[in-house]
Amino acid sequence: MIICSCFVVSDKDIRAAVEDGARDFREIRKTLKCSTNCGACYPHAREYFDQCLRDIGVPMPDRKYAAVNDDADL
Numbered sequence: 001m002i003i004c005s006c007f008v009v010s011d012k013d014i015r016a017a018v019e020d021g022a023r024d025f026r027e028i029r030k031t032l033k034c035s036t037n038c039g040a041c042y043p044h045a046r047e048y049f050d051q052c053l054r055d056i057g058v059p060m061p062d063r064k065y066a067a068v069n070d071d072a073d074l
């Protein structure tokens, strides 16, 4: 499933990045460019990224993501 339509980033791409060691969403933005254009994908991309971390045992707080991108400090 495509999560970021601007850069054609799929859920599999995000999961693969986590499996390759990404532990901060900024890494996803840098390597995949996900959420770096219009930002519409950010809430879902960030939620999915956190879920991928939880799936491999990295504890993550429950958060609700606003449409505003809070990771803009690349």
Ligand code: FES
Residues within 6 Å of the ligand: 003, 004, 005, 006, 007, 034, 035, 036, 037, 038, 039, 040, 041, 042
């Ligand atoms: S849909 Fe991801 S930056 Fe536009």
